[in-house]
Amino acid sequence: MGKGEETRAAVLDEAARVVSTAGLNGLTIGLLADRMQLSKSGLFAHFRSKEQLQVAVVERAAELFAERVVRPALQAPRGEPRLRELFDRKLRWDNGDLALPGGCFFASVSAELDDAPPGRVRDRVVSAERDYGDLLANIFRTGISEGHFRPDADPEQYAFDIRGVLLSYHHASRLLADPKAEDRARTAFEALLRAARI
Amino acid sequence: MGKGEETRAAVLDEAARVVSTAGLNGLTIGLLADRMQLSKSGLFAHFRSKEQLQVAVVERAAELFAERVVRPALQAPRGEPRLRELFDRKLRWDNGDLALPGGCFFASVSAELDDAPPGRVRDRVVSAERDYGDLLANIFRTGISEGHFRPDADPEQYAFDIRGVLLSYHHASRLLADPKAEDRARTAFEALLRAARI
DNA sequence: CCAAAAGGCGAACGGTCGTGCTTTTATTGG
């Protein structure tokens, strides 16, 4: 890896941190240059437009998520244990233990882009969110064939439900600073599992 | 109402629409002046800083929410029917039928401010969100004393759960454009009620 | 109807934004 790619990677890591707390809108080239102790133009040269920087940082965040949340969770046994592991890691991802200081990167960015006009950045975020939904549904489906969950349970509804729990957790812990947020999230998760169990 | 207050009110209505789609960050004085066919300085004079404009628009949105969602719902019979009415109206509020084109004003703004430093705007949003959570919990509590729900159910957990359903609905419908989003939300809501029923 | 007050406009300010250029400095391969 040449010097260029090295700085580029470092810039993207810092950018992901910025976005997780300040949103895509708070990610500014000048600010990022300051943080990296680089000149605006020097940093700018690595991406050739702001949009490309944004796309790159979304992709970096997706990598980080795959690397620290998804991949480790996939090593747990299929079905319910894997679901538990994924949930657990997602909670830690959300509260900043695993990577980014501002909680879930995608929670911030999703809300920011939900009514935005179509574009490369939005598309990339949508695709990451779809992937995550599919992942949840698929793991749940596996749980059905493993005999952990009722065969008539709806995996996509389950994915919808658990996403709600996680969004509500993010909301309660980040915005409302509710100390019971994690307990509430775990309680809700257990209730979902109980309702799906055979 | 003098001419001044009249324009001010109209400006705030338009501002709320802008914020619901573009976020607080997308609310710019120049843009708002254009939309209102007013000069920047003329508009600015009504608020005397951007922060005061932001606080005012959050307050206006809270009024709108109370007027179109909360107050009508409170006229339904206590307990479960009231909860249903509130949920139903909140869904319509979220998809823009009731007021603002960009879906739930507070869903956008909450995510934007969750990691922001303390300030009047953030405080006002937090207080509105707390109020809404308390409202949900209280209506649920009433449902317990009316005998609709199990006495050992936890109203605050219920408020957490339902907020998750609504956030997931917002996410699915706005960002992912999932046509089944509303069905999923209603299914999830019914499941929550079923679990809480005697 | 007229004076006083309120509302609105136009121009200008210092800043920051994203984005080009050209030049200087580091890195690298032969």
Next chain:
DNA sequence: CCAATAAAAGCACGACCGTTCGCCTTTTGG
């Protein structure tokens, strides 16, 4: 070690940001 190449800096630009101020126009109360 030196030439070729890559990376970073410096500087300038037009656009828009929030904000101020002085002037004009409209509304209002007596």
